[in-house]
Amino acid sequence: MKKLFGPLAVLAAVLFAVAPFLIANAPYESTMLLIQKIFYFHVPSWIGMYCGLAVAAVASVWYLFKGSKAADRYAVSAAELIVVFGLNGLISGPLWARKAWGVWWQWDVKLTSALLLWLMFVAYLLVRKYGGPGSEKLAAAVAIFGAAVSPFVYVSVNIWRTMHPKTSVVPDIIKNPQGMAAPLLVSMAAFVVLFILLLNLRVALAERQDALDELYLALED
């Protein structure tokens, strides 16, 4: 992965350089007009968060059943990125809602469940930081629970009545490209590549922290 870090960083830079031009030239949505362009960074933020959920879930299961330290490093790194990408989604959403709906926040099922999911991973990080020895297993269970809940957050807009657009919006844009597909896909790709880069950076930090802990233990012995 270290060999791929440079090319991926270049790819991310290119995608993030191209995306604003595509977004600026994308057509306006008929009812929301200019403010709808937040969509091109809002949806990819959640995609970044869902990438993190997938990594955290698989790594946590792996850690619980195999006891792999490497899997634990991936889990904690992914959890931190879930909080970062989720925070971006939770900030960009209200900025969009203020203009589109006239309110910053609506306590409907989609927004509330997304906030709770995000808080679950804030709790994960707090457990890791302040939980003491053995908190890794408890945190892994929290991550698995969070990942298991996440599909319900995604489909909640189709089940309950909510002001949030339905899940059909994104597939519809990709199926019927009218100038909105290219900026969306480029932004999504940029966020996924950024997620991979940040994950690797954070895993490298976790590896060094574990090496330091081992050094301390060796010194005590």
Add this chain to the structure above:
Amino acid sequence: MIRRFCVAVMSMLLLAAPLAAQPPQGQSEFVPVNGLPESEKLPAAPLLVVAYAVFLVLMIFYVWTVWRRLNKVEADMRALEQRTVKGGR
């Protein structure tokens, strides 16, 4: 006589003050209008710019925190290695 007059004036002032401090009466009805004046419309551009700026700031801040933690771990490792070398002597 003057004393009674002063008491009367003071009493009136004391009664008038709370009445004057009352908030204005609430709206009894809402009158609908069609269309919003331009000055009342919320502009979209600042919200859009803030949304993109937040993302940029958030990512820069996160990378900075990782870099800072990495530097701290490296410094701790160097200090520990030096302690080990000194202890070995």
